[in-house]
Structure formats: structure tokens, C-alpha cells
Amino acid sequence: MPDDARRGAAADWLARLSAADLDASEAAAFDAWVSQPANGAAYDAVLSVALELQAAAPKLIEELNELPAPRRSNASRAWLALGGVAAAAALAIGLTPLSVFAPETQTFATAKGERKAVTLADGSTVELNGGSRLSVTLARHERRLSLPQGEAIFDVTPDKSRPFLIAVGDRTVRVVGTRFDVRHLGDDLSVTVERGVVEVRPADGVKGRIWRLHPGERLDVVEGPAAPAPQLSVADPQAVESWRTGKLIYRDRPLGEVVADLNQQFARPVVLEDPALARTRVSGVLILDNEEAVTRRLALLAPIKALPSPEGFTLRSDPAAKP
Amino acid sequence: MRHTSVVAETPEPSPSPDIDPDADRGDPLLAAYLERRTNLVRFLAARAGSLAVAEDLVQELYFKLAARDRGQDIGAPVALLYRMALNLMLDRARGEARSVARDTAWRQTAHAEVGGVDVADEPPADEAAASAQRLRQLVAAVAELPPQAGRAFRLHKLEGLSHAETARAMGLSVKAVEKHVSAALKALTARLGRRADA
Structure with missing residues (x-):
């Protein structure tokens, strides 16, 4: 097999191996393939490039975001330069040169405790909370975003x-x-609406009902097939969005939620000694200045003690403490 | 205090495999494991996106195998081995993804706080931070991929979206995403691969 074809096969395997539907018999087929020394060498070459890029991912993303947007005109010129015959042939068999029209995906990320405001090309604004990742694709017929991790406030420009x-x-x-x-x-995901109507529906292939949320409503959803039913509650959008001003405001929320929020803000993790503590209800305002002070103040809002640990802070149940 | 926690967060080097050479006697599954350890690492590294995590999982798999009840009949040891490896990944996938993201964010923060001197940053060889020049090469190679392949690669391999999430973000089928990622990997290897392993 020529090197190029072998490299193609290796790349196919590497891409295939991270598929969600990969099963053990396919894995065994991979094992048989990669056991051939020439295949193994081709695979290792692709794998080492992939791992090098993945290890450098945060820096790469940062650098890629700073590059000027690729000049579309070059692509269309190149395509037109193929001449009328090629263009006509492409049209005749129904091909569209996708690269000419493909919308760009922009990505944004924030470090722990960092907040960032972004204005999108359609005029919508997004404020990102700490430890968040967001990707944005503004296509002609829809605006697609993905929030794999973190929290953001969206102010969306109407466009029916x-x-x-x-x-x-x-x-x-x-x-x-x-x-x-x-x-x-x-x-855990939650959506709180300040203005307008928002619809939350299951992703393709996931069961569940569609929720329509109105101003002042909050929906909490736990992901996964065996998760409890989503909870609709009344919420104060100002309180939910308080992180943008460096505060966290809670009215009768579970301690687990508070801890998850703090872990978006600070590098050193806050952990609950006993997972059951996560259900303890908390009300109060936390000013986000420094982690030690914040955990100490949190301990005044619930029957807990905050103990420094080698990694960060541990919250321990303390029935003697007055909430 | 900050300095101490920087050191505390440095990943421990993975323990060397503590393998008894006679352990496979009469155990086809353990024999298959010892014979295929390299392939298992190759397999898990692709899925986990990190050699260190893959080594860790393969080591964990060994302990699982060594501890299991040997009485059962094993039909196809290789498939069973990979099924166990897949299950191990599933068990750890969610927590692992989160802690990797946390580590990265943490490192960025710590980096800023120690004034540009990365005290703790001595990653293992496979994760070696690219030199400035190498980084430029990597950036250029990714930026110059064909648009769809570049986006699929970036969303899936760099930003850690699953195939399904990437498909949703791009408005494509999962199969198409797989195809674009493969094309990207092929082009990137042709451009960035070290001559030595060609």
C-alpha cells in the first residue's frame, strides 16, 4: 500500500475511534489492523500529530482567534478560475462549492474568574462567566451556538x-x-429568562418535552437518560445574572449549585466533604473578592465549616454552627 | 501559598506498570492484554486525546484484569479486552473531561498570576508545550485546512466537542463530521509529521 493511502487509512481509524457508537468488535478490527507494523507506524505518525495539536489546544485556539478572517474572495476567485466548463459541470451534477459559502465558526473561552463580553456580527451580545467555552456559527438561515461548559447571558437581536x-x-x-x-x-443546565420567550427542547434523538419559558421563569435540567424530571421555578433574573457584577445572589438554592458556581470563579477547587450536603438550602449574597474570604462567608450562610485543604477548600457539615 | 498550590497541581508521572511476567499463566485474557498493551494505549490515546490518560487507563485495566474472577469462560479475549477498555473510559469520561478542562483553565490562570513564569509547567514529553516556532507551524497548518475540515477538527479535537455536538454546531451528519476530521488529520500529518516516523 502506498504511504499516502496508508496515512489515509490511519486518519480514518483515528477519526473513527472517537465515535460514540464504536463497539468492541470494531475495536478488535482496529487492533488487527494496527498490529501490522506498517499500519502501526502510519497510525503512530497521525496519532502523534493529533496529540501534539490537542496538547497545544488552548494556545492554538487563542492564536487562531487572532488570525484575520480568511479572505473568501480568494476561494471564489480560485473556483471561478476553473472556468466555465468546470463550473457548468459542477452545477450540472448539483454540487455547490461549499467552501465559498461555509459560515465561519468563532470560539470564545474564559479562564476561571474571568468575564468577557462579546458582540456578535448580528448585533447580539453575549457575556461569558468564568470557565466557559462558547462556539458561534452565524449561518444564513440560523444562528447556531454551543455552550459545552460554563454560563452566559445572551441578549439576542430579533431576527425571525x-x-x-x-x-x-x-x-x-x-x-x-x-x-x-x-x-x-x-x-446540570439551567435557563433563566429576563425578557421575551425561550424554548428549551431535547436535542435530536433525546426524549423529553419542549418547555416554553417566560420572563422570571427558570428551568433546571439534569442531563442523561436516567435524570430526574426538569424543574420549572420562579427566579429573579437580576439575581441569576448577578455574576456579571462580581456577586452571586441566592434565594433558597442548593449548596451544590453554589459550589459549582464558585468553582467557575476560583482556581482552587471547593469540595463538599459529604455529597449529601449539596442539598442544603442557601440564601444570601456572596461578593467575589478572594476565595478564602468567600468560602468563609459562605460558611455563615449554612450549617457548615470551611476548611483549607492542600488542593483548595473542603466544606464540612457543622450542625453546631448557626445558619 | 500560590506557589505551593502550583506545585501541588503538577500531574504526577504515571506509575510504571507493575506487571508480573508470570501473571498470564493460564489466563488467556491477561495474555491478550500483555500482548496488546501497545495497541490498547494507541486506542485509548485516540479516544482520550492524551497519552498520559491512555497510559493511566491501561494501567487501571491491568488491575481490573488481575483482580477479576478467573473462573469464567472467555470467548473472544481481544473483543472482551476492548469492551472492558471502553467501559473504563465511559466510567471516567465525564469526570476526566471536566478535570482536563479545569486543569487547562487553571494553568492559564496560574500562568497569569506568576507573572509569565510558568513555575510548574514541565509537562511530560508527549505533552511538551510547543516552542514558539512550532506553535506558529501548528497554527498555520490548522488555519490552512479546507474550511469544513478545519472547523470539524477544531470543534472536535481542539475544543473537545463530541462528534454529535460538532455535527450539531456545523449542521452536518455525524458521519460527515467523521469524514472531515479524518481528512484534516491526514492533511495535518502530511504537513506536520516528523520525517522519522514516515
């Missing part, structure tokens, strides 16, 4: 012909024009 769709875990949030907060930490 281009729905604004946000993929969060196994749900899709669909809006026409409104302002709302989306939080996606681990398996």
Missing part, C-alpha cells in the same frame, strides 16, 4: 428569519429575540 439556537448538553435552547441566562456545569 434566523432562529438563534444554543446547544447545551442534551437540550437545544431556541430563541427569537430576548435576554436570558444559560448555565451548563457538568450535567
Whole structure:
């Protein structure tokens, strides 16, 4: 087999191996293939390039974001330069040169405790909370976003012909024009609406009902097939969005949620000694200045003690403490 | 204090495999494992996106195999081995993805706080931070991929979206994403691969 074809086969395997539907028999087929020394060498070459790029991912993303947008005109000129015959042939068999029209995907990320405001090309604004990742694709017929991790407030420019769709875990949030907060930490996601109407529906292939949320409503969803039913509650959007001003405001929220929020803000993890503590209800305001002070103040809002640990802070149940 | 926690967060080098050479006697599954350890690492590294995580998982698999009840009949040891490896990944996938993201974010923060001097940053060889020049090569190679392949690669391999999430973000089928990622990997290897392994 020529090197180029072998490299293609190796790349196919590497791409295939991260598929969600890969099963053990296919894995065994991979094992047989990669056991051939020439295949193994080709695979290792592709794997080492992939791992090198993945290890450098944060820096790469940062650098790629700073590059000027690719000049589309070059692509179309090159394509037109193929001449009338090629163009006609492409049209005749129904091909569209995708690269000419393919919309760009922009990505944004924030470090722990960092907040960032972004204005998108359609005039919508997004404020990202710490430890968040967001990708944005503004296509001609829809605006597609994905929030794999973190929290953001979206203020969406109304455009009926281009729905604004946000993929969060196994749900899709669909809006026409409104302002709302989306939080996606681990398996927990929540949507709080300040203005307008927001629809939360299961992603393709996921079962579940469609929720329509109105101003002042909050929906909490736990991802996964065995998760409890989503909870609709009344929320104060100002409180939910308080992180943008360096505060966290809670009215009767579970301690687990507070801890997840703090872990978006600070580098050193805050952990619960006993997972059952996560259900303890908390009300109060936390000013986000420094982690030690914040955990100490948190301990005044619930029957807990905050103990420094080698990694960060541990919250321990303390029935003696007055909440 | 900051300095101490920087050091505390440095990943421990993975423990060397503590393997008894006679352990496979009469155990076809353990024999298959010892024979295929390299392939298992290759397999898990592709899925986990990190050699260190793959080594860790393969080591964990060994302990699982060594600890299991040997009485059962094993039909196809290789498939069973990979099924166990897949299950191990599933068990750890969610927590692992989160802690990798956390590590990265953490490192960025720590980096800023120690004033540009990365005290703790001595990653293992396979994760060696690219030199400035190498980084430029990597950036250029990714930026110059065909648009669809570049986006699929970036969303899936660099930003850690699953095939399904990438498909959703790009408005494509999962199969198409796989195809674009493969094309990207092929082009990137042709451009960036070290001559030595060609």
C-alpha cells in the first residue's frame, strides 16, 4: 500500500475511534489492523500529530482567534478560475462549492474568574462567566451556538428569519429575540429568562418535552437518560445574572449549585466533604473578592465549616454552627 | 501559598506498570492484554486525546484484569479486552473531561498570576508545550485546512466537542463530521509529521 493511502487509512481509524457508537468488535478490527507494523507506524505518525495539536489546544485556539478572517474572495476567485466548463459541470451534477459559502465558526473561552463580553456580527451580545467555552456559527438561515461548559447571558437581536439556537448538553435552547441566562456545569443546565420567550427542547434523538419559558421563569435540567424530571421555578433574573457584577445572589438554592458556581470563579477547587450536603438550602449574597474570604462567608450562610485543604477548600457539615 | 498550590497541581508521572511476567499463566485474557498493551494505549490515546490518560487507563485495566474472577469462560479475549477498555473510559469520561478542562483553565490562570513564569509547567514529553516556532507551524497548518475540515477538527479535537455536538454546531451528519476530521488529520500529518516516523 502506498504511504499516502496508508496515512489515509490511519486518519480514518483515528477519526473513527472517537465515535460514540464504536463497539468492541470494531475495536478488535482496529487492533488487527494496527498490529501490522506498517499500519502501526502510519497510525503512530497521525496519532502523534493529533496529540501534539490537542496538547497545544488552548494556545492554538487563542492564536487562531487572532488570525484575520480568511479572505473568501480568494476561494471564489480560485473556483471561478476553473472556468466555465468546470463550473457548468459542477452545477450540472448539483454540487455547490461549499467552501465559498461555509459560515465561519468563532470560539470564545474564559479562564476561571474571568468575564468577557462579546458582540456578535448580528448585533447580539453575549457575556461569558468564568470557565466557559462558547462556539458561534452565524449561518444564513440560523444562528447556531454551543455552550459545552460554563454560563452566559445572551441578549439576542430579533431576527425571525434566523432562529438563534444554543446547544447545551442534551437540550437545544431556541430563541427569537430576548435576554436570558444559560448555565451548563457538568450535567446540570439551567435557563433563566429576563425578557421575551425561550424554548428549551431535547436535542435530536433525546426524549423529553419542549418547555416554553417566560420572563422570571427558570428551568433546571439534569442531563442523561436516567435524570430526574426538569424543574420549572420562579427566579429573579437580576439575581441569576448577578455574576456579571462580581456577586452571586441566592434565594433558597442548593449548596451544590453554589459550589459549582464558585468553582467557575476560583482556581482552587471547593469540595463538599459529604455529597449529601449539596442539598442544603442557601440564601444570601456572596461578593467575589478572594476565595478564602468567600468560602468563609459562605460558611455563615449554612450549617457548615470551611476548611483549607492542600488542593483548595473542603466544606464540612457543622450542625453546631448557626445558619 | 500560590506557589505551593502550583506545585501541588503538577500531574504526577504515571506509575510504571507493575506487571508480573508470570501473571498470564493460564489466563488467556491477561495474555491478550500483555500482548496488546501497545495497541490498547494507541486506542485509548485516540479516544482520550492524551497519552498520559491512555497510559493511566491501561494501567487501571491491568488491575481490573488481575483482580477479576478467573473462573469464567472467555470467548473472544481481544473483543472482551476492548469492551472492558471502553467501559473504563465511559466510567471516567465525564469526570476526566471536566478535570482536563479545569486543569487547562487553571494553568492559564496560574500562568497569569506568576507573572509569565510558568513555575510548574514541565509537562511530560508527549505533552511538551510547543516552542514558539512550532506553535506558529501548528497554527498555520490548522488555519490552512479546507474550511469544513478545519472547523470539524477544531470543534472536535481542539475544543473537545463530541462528534454529535460538532455535527450539531456545523449542521452536518455525524458521519460527515467523521469524514472531515479524518481528512484534516491526514492533511495535518502530511504537513506536520516528523520525517522519522514516515
